Amino acid sequence: MSSEAQLGRVVRVDRGEVDVLVEEGELRVMSGSQRAQAETAPVTGDWVVVAPDDEVGFYVALVLPRRTAMVRRDPAEQVSDQVLVANIDRVAVVHGLDQAANDARIERFLVLAIDSGAEPMIVLNKQDLGEVSDEYGWLETVAPVFTTSAEDGTGIDELRNAIGYGETLVFIGPSGVGKSTLVNAIFGEQVAETSEVRSRDRRGRHTTTTRELIELPSGGVVIDTPGIRAIGLWAADIALDEVxxxxxxxxxxxxxxxxxxxxxxxxxxxxxxxxxxxxxxxxxxxxxxxxxxxxxxxxxxxxxxxxxxxxxxxxxxx
Ligand SMILES: Nc1nc2c(ncn2[C@@H]2O[C@H](COP(=O)(O)OP(=O)(O)O)[C@@H](O)[C@H]2O)c(=O)[nH]1
Ligand SMILES: [Mg+2]
Ligand SMILES: [Zn+2]
CATH class of the missing domain: 1.10.40.50 (Probable gtpase engc; domain 3)
Incomplete structure (x- = not known):
């Protein structure tokens, strides 16, 4: 165990503790406690300096400035923001083709994506269950569109290739559209927890409770997020005008x-x-x-x- 401060990246946030990927592997680190010395609460994707402590093991000493960040309006507090994920290069808004087109929802997610400072992408997943009709035509005017099936592998190579060496892509979208399954398909094996779909209404269950960052063999990184239900926008005027x-x-x-x-x-x-x-x-x-x-x-x-x-x-x- 290293006795010195080290640099790492947050892969998961979990009630006052974070898992940080450092050179030798993953460390569980105190963050929300009185031991934490960082000014900022770390989120998945953050680069942090982790320091050892006799009592708690490790604590977050510093959160490095964020290059990009996905920010929403804090659902709990009316007038404050909440960072969801940091240091991302691409944000892929996922829609499930087994459901009716939902322009309003996609637009809202796209504003969030563009506002982060990362490159937006759209993933129309579950192509095995639905057609890409003309209704989706307008999406291409806003961001590159990928059509995939995480089930049969359609479009997965293209999606994987879109994540350059050292780049970080995050999947966002409602629960059940296949974000975790896409992460697994891109990685090539089961790394993200997926949910079984209830057969009657095809709505996925909410299983991903913590955000997860996964390193790809190619040198890229994918981040899975739980289905975000309430996405209030936060000071995203410029992104709104882009969408x-x-x-x-x-x-x-x-x-x-x-x-x-x-x-x-x-x-x-x-x-x-x-x-x-x-x-x-x-x-x-x-x-x-x-x-x-x-x-x-x-x-x-x-x-x-x-x-x-x-x-x-x-x-x-x-
Ligand atoms: N048929 C089909 N099912 C899929 C596809 N992608 C995901 N699913 C299923 O949809 C359900 C929800 O997927 P999950 O990855 O947990 O969704 P998430 O909530 O967005 O992470 C699971 O039962 C998956 O097996 C796909 O491309 N085609
Ligand atoms: Mg999931
Ligand atoms: Zn006018």
Whole structure:
């Protein structure tokens, strides 16, 4: 056992403890306790400095600055953010083709993905159970689309090849779409825990409770995440505009600079809706997300101005 501080990468976070991959293998390290000296709570994907301690074994002494990070609105606290995973190069939004297309959900995940600073990707999995219909056509305008079946191996090589040497890819998406199965298929053997699908409604059960980082033989890294149910966006305005680039591109032609594309005269976006160039429902979804972020920005501003009475320690998270 090394008696010196060492550099490692967090592979799992688990109630005040983290598993850290160091040169010689995996270490269980205290993080949430009073022993922790890091300013930041570590998340999966973080590079950390681990130091030995007589009593607790090891503790996180430092979390290195994050190159990229996937951040959502903290579901517990109304006006704060929560980092889900750090130092990622690619974020693959997974959809299961056994289910109906869900544009709103994919859009929301894509905003989260792009906002992280990583390259977004879309994985249409369970190709053995469903068709890639025209409904999915728009996805290619936002990010590269991979069609896979983790079951029969379709598209797995392409997906694996998309993860360059030293790169980290994280799978995100709801429970049951096949994220863990994809990790296993890419790795080549069972490393991530998958769930059996209930046969009646084909909805996967929630089994992945901790995020997991897995090193590939190729020198890449994949991270599995549990199905994220509540994904509130956090200050993701720029990413939002990327996902809705078709609408944003028209806005300069609106008569008013601050046009909300709702009822203003000479609105280029509303005209495009009339012409059928843009779906009304897509515009509505853009406006909803836009409103969510605007309200949040206002809440953050209010919180800043309010006297800090009973502020909880935001750093300490499970
Ligand atoms: N038919 C089919 N089933 C799949 C595919 N990928 C995953 N599954 C199944 O879907 C269920 C949920 O998969 P899992 O990887 O646990 O989903 P996760 O919640 O996104 O991690 C499991 O029963 C898998 O065997 C696929 O491409 N085709
Ligand atoms: Mg899973
Ligand atoms: Zn307009």
């Amino acid at each position: 809705f680039a078709d609408i944003v591109a028209l806005a300069p032609a609106c008569r008013f600079r601050d046009c909300t594309h709702r009822q203003e005269p000479n609105c280029a976006v509303l005209e495009a809706v009339e012409n059928g160039e843009i779906q009304a429902i897509r515009l509505a979804r853009y406006q909803l997300l836009w409103q969510e972020l605007a309200e949040q920005a206002r809440d953050i501003e209010l919180r800043k101005r309010a006297p800090s009475t009973s502020k909880r320690n935001k750093r300490r998270r499970k």
